[in-house]
Amino acid sequence: AADLGSLGIKTFFCSNVCAAYRRDIYDELGGFVRRAIFNEDMIYAAAAVRAGYGIAYEAQAQVVHSHNYTNLQQLRRNFDLGVSQAEHPEVFAVVASESEGKRLVQETWRHFKEKRLLHRFPAFCLQCAFKYAGYLLGKHYEMLPRSLVHRITLNREYWRDDSQIKTKK
Numbered sequence: 382a383a384d385l386g387s388l389g390i391k392t393f394f395c396s397n398v399c400a401a402y403r404r405d406i407y408d409e410l411g412g413f414v415r416r417a418i419f420n421e422d423m424i425y426a427a428a429a430v431r432a433g434y435g436i437a438y439e440a441q442a443q444v445v446h447s448h449n450y451t452n453l454q455q456l457r458r459n460f461d462l463g464v465s466q467a468e469h470p471e472v473f474a475v476v477a478s479e480s481e482g483k484r485l486v487q488e489t490w491r492h493f494k495e496k497r498l499l500h501r502f503p504a505f506c507l508q509c510a511f512k513y514a515g516y517l518l519g520k521h522y523e524m525l526p527r528s529l530v531h532r533i534t535l536n537r538e539y540w541r542d543d544s545q546i547k548t549k550k
Contacts, residue, residue, distance in 0.1 A: 419465035459513070466520060
């Protein structure tokens with residue numbers, strides 16, 4: 382918790398793709414939230430940090446995980462990310478995640494420049510635009526018509542129970 386000022390949203394970073402949990406603490410904290418469209422791992426990690434536990438990052442661990450999403454799939458995935466952040470202000474209102482996106486663009490620019498791959502930067506920027514658009518739409522999903530939410534989301538099952546949707550009819 383003391384790292385919140387310096388690490389921001391990364392304080393709560395945890396990815397189920399390569400995470401291990403202590404069973405006794407997981408059970409004590411009630412496990413993952415029952416209903417989450419995305420980020421159940423970060424929501425759990427935030428609860429653990431608030432309960433006085435820590436998140437350990439093991440730099441020597443090696444995990445290979447990749448998605449080859451199209452721009453539209455990126456928009457949909459980031460829509461769900463935005464919804465998750467909007468639905469869990471107890472975690473995400475405290476720290477802004479936009480700065481991580483800005484940092485990614487800056488580091489990618491430096492990498493492309495160093496490797497003489499500047500021709501790849503426009504496509505990267507287009508992908509970032511799709512990601513950011515999806516994120517913003519998700520953050521403000523309550524203002525969107527339900528039919529649009531159903532078309533944008535990557536996780537249609539989450540929205541099956543329309544009583545959970547706090548959007549315009």
